[in-house]
Amino acid sequence: MQKQDKDQPLAVRLARSLASSGATSLNDPKFASYLDSCDQLAQFRDNFSFPKRRTVWPQEYRALKEKTGEADDEDAVAPLGLMPKRTPELLSEELNVWAASGVLGHTDHAYSRPWIKIDETVTPILAEMVGASLSILALLRSAKPSEVACMGSLTGNLHTLFTSFYRPTPQRHKIMYEGKAFPSDAYAFASHVALHEYPPSSLLPVFAREGEFSIRTEDILRLIEEEGDSVAVICFGAVQYYNGEWFDMEKITKAGHAKGCIVAFDCAHAAGNVPLKLHDWGVDFACWCSYKYLNSGPGGIAGLFVHERWEERKRLTGWWGHDKETRFSMPATFSPLPGAAGWQFSNPSVLDVVSLLASLQIFDQAANYLPRVASGGQIESRGHILGALREKSVDLTGYFELLLTSSPYFVSPDQYPPAASSPASKHASTFTIITPAEPSRRGCQLSLLFSPGDSMDWIFDSLREKGVLGDERRPGVIRFGPTPLYNSWTDVNEAARALDESLKEYGVWKRGLEGQGVERLQLDEEEAGVRSRTGEDVGFKR
Ligand SMILES: *Cc1c(COP(=O)(O)O)cnc(C)c1O
Numbered sequence: 001m002q003k004q005d006k007d008q009p010l011a012v013r014l015a016r017s018l019a020s021s022g023a024t025s026l027n028d029p030k031f032a033s034y035l036d037s038c039d040q041l042a043q044f045r046d047n048f049s050f051p052k053r054r055t056v057w058p059q060e061y062r063a064l065k066e067k068t069g070e071a072d073d074e075d076a077v078a079p080l081g082l083m084p085k086r087t088p089e090l091l092s093e094e095l096n097v098w099a100a101s102g103v104l105g106h107t108d109h110a111y112s113r114p115w116i117k118i119d120e121t122v123t124p125i126l127a128e129m130v131g132a133s134l135s136i137l138a139l140l141r142s143a144k145p146s147e148v149a150c151m152g153s154l155t156g157n158l159h160t161l162f163t164s165f166y167r168p169t170p171q172r173h174k175i176m177y178e179g180k181a182f183p184s185d186a187y188a189f190a191s192h193v194a195l196h197e198y199p200p201s202s203l204l205p206v207f208a209r210e211g212e213f214s215i216r217t218e219d220i221l222r223l224i225e226e227e228g229d230s231v232a233v234i235c236f237g238a239v240q241y242y243n244g245e246w247f248d249m250e251k252i253t254k255a256g257h258a259k260g261c262i263v264a265f266d267c268a269h270a271a272g273n274v275p276l277k278l279h280d281w282g283v284d285f286a287c288w289c290s291y292k293y294l295n296s297g298p299g300g301i302a303g304l305f306v307h308e309r310w311e312e313r314k315r316l317t318g319w320w321g322h323d324k325e326t327r328f329s330m331p332a333t334f335s336p337l338p339g340a341a342g343w344q345f346s347n348p349s350v351l352d353v354v355s356l357l358a359s360l361q362i363f364d365q366a367a368n369y370l371p372r373v374a375s376g377g378q379i380e381s382r383g384h385i386l387g388a389l390r391e392k393s394v395d396l397t398g399y400f401e402l403l404l405t406s407s408p409y410f411v412s413p414d415q416y417p418p419a420a421s422s423p424a425s426k427h428a429s430t431f432t433i434i435t436p437a438e439p440s441r442r443g444c445q446l447s448l449l450f451s452p453g454d455s456m457d458w459i460f461d462s463l464r465e466k467g468v469l470g471d472e473r474r475p476g477v478i479r480f481g482p483t484p485l486y487n488s489w490t491d492v493n494e495a496a497r498a499l500d501e502s503l504k505e506y507g508v509w510k511r512g513l514e515g516q517g518v519e520r521l522q523l524d525e526e527e528a529g530v531r532s533r534t535g536e537d538v539g540f541k542r
Helices: 010-021 029-038 042-047 059-067 087-106 115-121 123-130 136-141 154-165 183-195 217-230 249-258 350-366 387-405 455-465 489-513 520-534
Strands: 148-150 174-178 203-206 231-237 262-266 285-288 303-306 430-433 446-451 471-473 477-480
Touching: 010 029, 010 387, 029 489, 042 350, 087 115, 087 350, 115 123, 115 350, 123 148, 123 303, 123 350, 154 183, 154 262, 154 285, 154 303, 174 183, 174 217, 183 203, 183 231, 203 217, 217 231, 217 249, 231 249, 249 262, 350 387, 387 430, 387 446, 387 489, 430 489, 446 455, 455 471, 455 477, 455 489
Parallel strands: 174 203, 174 231, 231 262, 262 285
Antiparallel strands: 148 303, 285 303, 430 446, 446 477, 471 477
């Protein structure tokens, strides 16, 4: 895509690319591979290990394919959290140091990563990722302590920060959060309310309006206005795990502060997905895990952000948050490190930190690419760590959305579930997209809600048979997250086509089940519909 195109809507830009691609439609796999060939970030895919189709197959299917000798080793289309190929290498370097130097690895390290300050290998990159400072260079140059620490686990860090920041009084004791919060967060909020002997009515979840799938910013702001005086902490998931809604973090923070509330975010689905400016937005604290968009591996080390204005805040303490100069002289009184580092308790797991480092190094390289570089990937200077990646993310997700919304099985969210009179209701299963349509209100995740809800499991398995891996979220949702660091345009194209095939097969299976035989006429129509999506006559009508 050309530089001068940049202000054009995605559909217009894709139409222009289509003309030069020689492909016949947006659904044409040839078009997707043309887009891959123009993608300046395409090479980063090679840095990751992809699960093979045969490993993501449902068990019964795998057994069958292996018996018939059809099993192959093609890559699956896979979502979040893949392993960087460099991870085993970094881990074995640490094991080598351990084997060769034992405890001395804390200070003498063959790869210049002394364990005693292992967190410093990742915190500058994390700080840039979440907007705790302007850039790595600025951070290195300034002596300013970091607002970011790499430590613990997500729910653990949420507890740590709530212990510091949730200090309820009879006037101000509520915790406000999104109604469908990830259960771990909801349990954590409830436990803090209970620990302080407040009743469950101190929990203030905010829900979407009846018949809507995302929470309107205006509704959140109105509730803050109405209830803010009694709210101690506002803590939304920055990007909602279920519907993929990216909340307006800046507006929520400003509105909360105007009412004297502490404003925090759980950035589990935001860190590494959307560009954050936690410092500039004035967010008080935040935490995240690193095994989703940051690819650190299962149970990987988490992170937290504490705004510099809270330097003096009371907290839970441990030796690793103590001043580095005197930490090992074991003084009796605690003297905190400046910045978020002063919230650490324990020395972090070195293996976990380098596992995260392997992935952050790839993000760091991606920052050498600028958004909209017409010259095809030439390095001009360093961009924001999520600059070019976010640009690709918006387009890749937008392309996926165009393909999905042109499916015969798609029902628009305001018509979900489809009425018996609607043309879609002839299908055994249909889907809608419950993620906001505006790119500024989402990351790369699209959540598909199926109707009826119980068709989702069948379709999820059928997608696995086709080598397409999403995330199932009961009831009724499959999440897809085409991540710009390693997913290709071809992945997105394959996922959309596989979904149509699965929905078609579901209809056939369902009719067979009902023992009515297959209604030939109707099926032919459906087949024609699917064919036309891959054939010549389909543009991209919306
Ligand atoms: C993934 C996720 C968690 C998981 O918590 P852990 O402590 O890492 O097990 C919690 N909250 C949210 C919002 C998540 O997305």
